[in-house]
Amino acid sequence: MNPSVRSLDLLRSSGLRITPQRLAVFESIAGLDHPAVDEIYDHLRHSHPGMSVATVYNTVERLVQEGLVRVIMVEGKRRYDLRLDHHDHLLCQVCHRLEDCPDDCPSAGMTVPQEFLVKGQTWQINQHTVILEGVCPQCMNSQP
Numbered sequence: 001m002n003p004s005v006r007s008l009d010l011l012r013s014s015g016l017r018i019t020p021q022r023l024a025v026f027e028s029i030a031g032l033d034h035p036a037v038d039e040i041y042d043h044l045r046h047s048h049p050g051m052s053v054a055t056v057y058n059t060v061e062r063l064v065q066e067g068l069v070r071v072i073m074v075e076g077k078r079r080y081d082l083r084l085d086h087h088d089h090l091l092c093q094v095c096h097r098l099e100d101c102p103d104d105c106p107s108a109g110m111t112v113p114q115e116f117l118v119k120g121q122t123w124q125i126n127q128h129t130v131i132l133e134g135v136c137p138q139c140m141n142s143q144p
């Protein structure tokens with residue numbers, strides 16, 4: 001399905017009021033691949049000249065609070081993802097592109113218990129995040 005159609009449905013079903021800003025930010029995240037806030041801002045700068053970086057940031061964080069967008073911390077930056085189901089990521093260390101791992105990725109399907117012992121003490125585990133870091137095919141090809 002067209003990601004922007006899906007995003008609009010999701011946004012509608014959230015009960016959050018659909019403002020032009022929210023819609024624009026949401027569609028940018030759908031169209032860009034795991035963008036950081038400055039990439040969303042760059043994307044919207046021409047079509048929405050009145051939107052500041054702060055507005056974009058506040059808007060996207062509101063979507064995160066509503067559970068419509070998820071945050072992945074990568075290299076100290078917040079990157080945004082519309083996919084909410086558990087999935088692993090691939091990060092290119094050269095161009096910083098972040099992509100979803102395919103289902104047959106080596107780390108996919110790793111099961112993590114909800115509780116486990118660390119030095120004899122129980123940790124409760126709520127989620128796990130796997131980021132495989134390396135060099136993407138494009139950067140690999142452009143290397144001397």
Ligand SMILES: [Zn+2]
Nearest residue numbers: 092095136139
């Ligand atoms: Zn790359």
Ligand SMILES: [Zn+2]
Nearest residue numbers: 081083099100
């Ligand atoms: Zn993702």
